[in-house]
Amino acid sequence: MATIRVTEDGPYRVEGVVSIRDTDGTELRAEGIWHLCRCGGSRNKPFCDSTHGLKGWTGPETADHDDDTPADGPPSITATVDGPYQVCGAIRLVGADGEPYGTRQEQRLCRCGQSSTKPFCDDSHAFAGFRDPLPPELENTPTVYAWLGGREALERLTTAFYDGILNEPDDLLEPVFRGMNPEHPKRVAAWLGEVFGGPADYTTHRGGYEHMVQAHHDRALTEAQRQRWVARLARTADEVLLPDDPDVRQAFLSYLEWGSRIAVFNSQPGVEAIAHAPVPEWGWGNSAPYVPQPWDDPEAAAKGRARESS
Helix, strand or coil, X not given: CEEEEECCCCCEEEECCCEEECCCXXXXXXXXXXXXXXCCCCCCCCECCCHHHHCCCCCCCCCCCCCCCCCCCCCEEEECCCCCEEEECCEEEECCCCCECCCCCEEEECCCCCCCCCCECCCHHHHHCCCCCCCHHHCCCCCHHHHHCHHHHHHHHHHHHHHHHHHCCCCCCHHHHCCCCCCHHHHHHHHHHHHCCCCCHHHHHHCHHHHHHHHHCCCCCCHHHHHXXXXXXXXXXXXXXXXXXXXXXXXXXXXXXXXXXXXXXXXXXXXXXXXXXXXXXXXXXXXXXXXXXXHHCCCHHHHHHHHHHC
16 A cells, blocks of 8 residues: 655655646656655755755644545545645555554645644645745745855855965966966856856956867866866865855856866867857756745744734
């Protein structure tokens, strides 16, 4: 029998052949093991993305373990618009303590994180202002550029990075940057800023991608130099106290890996370089940062009820 397991202060673990559907009815998954958001904060709803841990959410169960009623038919879980999971068919619901709840033909499970009868819905989503799909006016995910700290932070990074290469010195990288223009750190910061969603200063003032390609022309950069460059820049990011949360670092490092490999390719003598392209746009990839929404306030439902009754 298909099963939904409530995990302690975490998501619903769905096991077996179950049709998992999005708010528009689209089937997202049909079998296997999947974890559905229970705290209301996932950036990948209806699936869990570990936001419950980032926001310190707790979800103790308070509902009674009642008796079974007949349940049959194909099991399905549908995330309803701005509301709970609608669970239908023969699905067993098991609490975090291992005790099963009564099997019902239909049941509504909380997914806003606010219900006082967890794991079941008590309509707290309406009072808390829970929204899914997220409307444009509530989209509050910053750019990677803003999350890193903007131009000031990137110039702090590149200045420290190139100062370190020239002053330590670094036997692999110092020859590459020997005699570099004093403005080079700021120019690299402008490039990174544009890549990560900041202003298009590199394109406006330096000529964009084509200028960057020309800067690497015939430099014959090696794989060893590329690896050292990436490792040192990542280390320098720690030293100058750039944000170190997993979300921003996976975006930052994934670009360093991608961009540095393109640079090595374009730098080889005689190679037919990738000559024309836009400056790449690098976003959050698989995981955007956790930025609280109104319903992430643990008291959101209570405050909503108070407003409704006043």
